[in-house]
Amino acid sequence: MRRLAIPLALLLFGTTASAAELDTPLKVINSVGKEGVGNAAAAKAWAELVKAGPDALLPILNAIDDAKPTAANWLRTAIDAIAEKQAAAGEKFNDDILATFIRDQKNSPTARTVAFEVFEKQDPVRSDVFLVGFIRDPSLELRRKGVQKHLTLFKDSPSSLQMIFEAARDKDQVESIAKELEKLKLPANITKHYGYITQWALSEDFDNKDGLGFGKAFAPETAVERKGWKAAQSSATYGLIDLNAAVGKKMNAVVYSSAILEADAETPAEIRVASQNAIKIYLNGKEIFAREEYHHGTKMDQHIAKVILTKGKNSILLKVCQNDMPYDWAQVWGFAARVCDATGGSLKLKQRVDDKPVSLGELAPATPKENK
Amino acid sequence: MRPIFALVLIASASPLVAADWPQFKGANGSGVSSEKDLPVKFTDKDGLRWKVPLPARGVSSPVVFGDKVYVTCSAGTRDDRLQLLAFDTATGKKLWQRNIAATGGTTAHPKTCMAAPTPVADDTGIYALFATGDVLACGHDGAVLWVRSLTGDYPTISNQVGMASSPVLYKDKLIVPMDNAGESFLAAIDTQTGKNLWKTERSRDINWVTPVIRELNSTDAEVFYQSQKELVAYDAADGKKKWSHKAGSSSPTPTLVEGLFLTSSDGLSLMKPTENKLEDVWKSAKYRTGYSSPLFYDGKIYAAIPSTGIVYCIDAKTGKAVWDEKVPGKGKQTFSASPVAGDGKIYVLSESGTVAVFKAGGAEAELLGSSEVGEELLATPAISGGAVFIRSDKSLICMGAKK
The missing domain is CATH 2.60.120.260 (Galactose-binding domain-like)
Incomplete structure (x- = not known):
């Protein structure tokens, strides 16, 4: 039981202590203003986040949820830097933490997309399982992957093709599916879609x-x-x-x-x-x-x-x-x-x-x- | 012209740091490198130091600073994923990549994309402007120095053809050209803090020209910023307009070299800047370089003409063609990249993927080498460390001997 409890604690609380410590740098970055206001302090905060390493991943992803576009870009690059350090050290982020964050659609589409890209890079096999579930995702990047996966798996099923058409958003995918539906003499009204x-x-x-x-x-x-x-x-x-x-x-x-x-x-x-x-x-x-x-x-x-x-x-x-x-x-x-x-x-x-x-x-x- | 003034002008034309290629068209946009022993051709087996795939498209040029070569890319179905990448010049190994999301519009002509402006570097870092109005400043180790959303700050910024003017550096100032259909300006951003040092209003017209710095002495400089209407000289210290001259061009970037100003506007014009104006040396409607900027090198001017696929070598004193030559390759060649030079060689890249190297000067054209990349080449190459860095729509290529 003890052996199970430790990873479970890590899973649930592994970043909690760090999250408190990282509160200040995250607030500093989230307060960057117009015309470069707050940038100098944000650069120091950015370095603190990167120094914190993988423990900072979840707090950063959560902070992206609330961030304005410029602050979100600061935070996104901090994850880039941490991920590079992890890769150079031959280490990975906790898959379960990433998976839990990605699954929760209450998190922002931007943050979930960033999380999935990290996940996809470090564990292509496990991340592939997620793709089917992205078919109606609020993140357009994830939805695109979901549509593509469904097309790979179910393109020969007319009813599935109609469902995929309804879910698709990107013009190239919508037009491509509409063509397939037309071949099957099934309706595909792009204008209405x-x-x-x-x-x-x-x-x-x-x-x-x-x-x-x-x-x-x-x-x-x-x-x-x-x-x-x-x-x-x-x-x-x-x-x-x-x-x-x-x-x-x-x-x-x-x-x-x-x-x-x-x-x-x-x-x-x-x-x-x-x-x-x-x-x-x-x-x-x-x-x-x-x-x-x-x-x-x-x-x-x-x-x-x-x-x-x-x-x-x-x-x-x-x-x-x-x-x-x-x-x-x-x-x-x-x-x-x-x-x-x-x-x-x-x-x-x-x-x-x-x-x-x-x-x-x-x-x-x-x-x-x-x-x- | 006063002798001291003339000397300063000549000095300002020489590359700032010989081995580096820190901005669009190299040091102060001259297009000229002081490097020696530069290569003339390559194949997959010979003369290729390395070739690495890029994660996405870009028409910006590579820049080289120290042992790193930098490129920008833009990715995604909406072209809204902006990337700045650093590679090792010796091996092509990717050292770091920073990703940001576009905060401005991404509508553009299909030939271009959001990674169109070329980044600029000095010893403080690398500064990347994207066509969305996003600016990302990083140290050479990839640490983020600052981030700006110019479209967030000035929401009417828009050029739906696609912005491509590149920023330049002068001392502690990142000079950002932002001529567009909305709020237009030339701004100096503090390289340390990312805050505006000055911001000067400009006419609301789209423009693709990169500014040129004219150093007057060790403390004073002017920023030459040309548009379709005129060339304006701004005081680099405070952004105030000093003087202007009716020499319009909105696409090829002018060059200030050997005390002369070379611009492409209804053909080529060579002018001599004085203290507050430009004096015509000669002009010719014959040489229309399209997107490609002309090159001034060792007393000659080189112009790649996209409508004919011909490169001209022109006597800088008279404006008369010394020689002209078709760039080799299948079919008629056309150009977006600007020719660059070093080691007595002229490098001309065609859109279809030919890298042609001509001997500089001479009474007749001499093709020293020609290589086929097999990929689209729209970006101007960079020269550094005995090598030529070529960026295609898919790859970054280092043409040169292996290290």
């Missing part, structure tokens, strides 16, 4: 000469009424609304796009937008994101605004600005937007179209029409 808003109402255009329209509050920013706005519906997989097609090609112009979403309950969400144009995002009349950048490239989810949707109707308004650059590549004017959870998965939200509730991404293509 990602929660793209496909139905919009578009305002008339406003002036953006010299880019001044970006900062000017035109009527749609304050008025609730959307009478006379033009309906636009996307038939693109990734929800693109081409404003050149929808309202006509214009230079130095601003167009607002409006969508009303309905939530069954107060819902934490992310509004994610992709656009080559300068963009502002408003939720329920409040500006929540602005990026004044034109024609520098676009990719899925390039702009992310974290929001809380209220129960009932939520008004999403996008301000999409075009400038007057003459080049061919600068003639793009449009956007794609979706509303999703923190992992990028769809939420149970509805759009009211022709007075009928419709799930995001479910609309069939339609021709533009007046919004009555």
Whole structure:
């Protein structure tokens, strides 16, 4: 019993004493501020953590849970340094401590990902067992590994493939699984999977000469009424609304796009937008994101605004600005937007179209029409 | 020009530490090494000191300080895992790696990535800026000195084409170029504390140029920072604008060497800096170097032209081509890496993976050697310790005799 009790104590309490000693350096690192404030003290604290060696692993991982991004980066590099010392000495971290931390999804996705990467490096065989369980992980890195593992094990099972599609978040994996499902003549609606808003109402255009329209509050920013706005519906997989097609090609112009979403309950969400144009995002009349950048490239989810949707109707308004650059590549004017959870998965939200509730991404293509 | 002033300009062009290659294009961005007995070619069996795989992609250049060579990489599906790695120059053994998460946006043109700015080193440590606006400062032993999130500090920073300007060092200052579509600035960060010493507002325009330090005497220096609109000279002590000149370029990095300023803007321009302006020596629209920066070496200028795959050797006095030569390899070659020089040799790396070495100068082109890496080469190589350090999209390669 005694032989069992010692490792159990180590497992449960092996780092407890050190955690108390490491409290101060962890607090110092977690208090680094803007513009380099606290960096000099943090460097000393960092050295203390590294000197503490493997006992510092769990306290550092726990500290990452509460850390702001810059502090989290300090802490992450301390684990790098400790892991290198361990490897050089031919020693390993306690697998059980790592495994327990990774399994507990109350820990932050960032910290669990760091823990798993340490685990994976020192024990590839045991860590492989975890992969199946990552299929719906809040950490996108771990979820990706889980999706890949499921594909390796279950790709020949149509029902499994549908489940993996639903769980996948990364575009390359989603597209790859969708292709397999299509071969099996099974549904794979990428637009719905990602929660793209496909139905919009578009305002008339406003002036953006010299880019001044970006900062000017035109009527749609304050008025609730959307009478006379033009309906636009996307038939693109990734929800693109081409404003050149929808309202006509214009230079130095601003167009607002409006969508009303309905939530069954107060819902934490992310509004994610992709656009080559300068963009502002408003939720329920409040500006929540602005990026004044034109024609520098676009990719899925390039702009992310974290929001809380209220129960009932939520008004999403996008301000999409075009400038007057003459080049061919600068003639793009449009956007794609979706509303999703923190992992990028769809939420149970509805759009009211022709007075009928419709799930995001479910609309069939339609021709533009007046919004009555 | 006053004689003392001219002497200082000449002195500032020589490499700071002969054996080191501490920043983008070597000491003060000259692209020139004082090393001797440099190699001209290699194969897997001969002339290759070592080759090691890199954990992820990067288009930043390797830098060498002391017995270590440093590279940055960016990894992950979202290109948001930022890495700084140190390798032993003699063996290629990885000595340490520090990983941080991107705190800024990662949208970029697919040709580039978040590991695009080249790190810079001195005896206090290695300083890595990433295209996300994250800065990681480490001692040469891998101890973290400080961490900054410039996007956290100044949230409108954004260049969705992908930032690539590299930081430089002047005494205790890390000079950080941050021209972008949002809050733009040139800043000096204290290498010891990571705090701003000064921060000077700049026009909100994207830019990929790396600043150049012009030492005026032992205590005074100017930071030359060029953009599409103009070249501005800032006082290195306080960041105040001293003077500017309408010499615009937003992509190739200029060179200040032998008292002359070489820039690539609608072709090549050679100018002579005086106390508060640049005087034209010559300009030619013929030599358009694209992303690649021109090289000034031993009275000649070398320009790799991506549209034709041709390297030019140009007389620095007249701007006239002395010779031109196609870089060998399959098909038409193109260039992102800048040519570098040392030991009378010009190193030109093509994007498709050719390392061509030409004899410097001469009346006609002389190809001394050509090697095929078989991997994409976008990063400018580094020269140190009798070897050339080449970074591909997959590997770090040390071209030179085994130690």
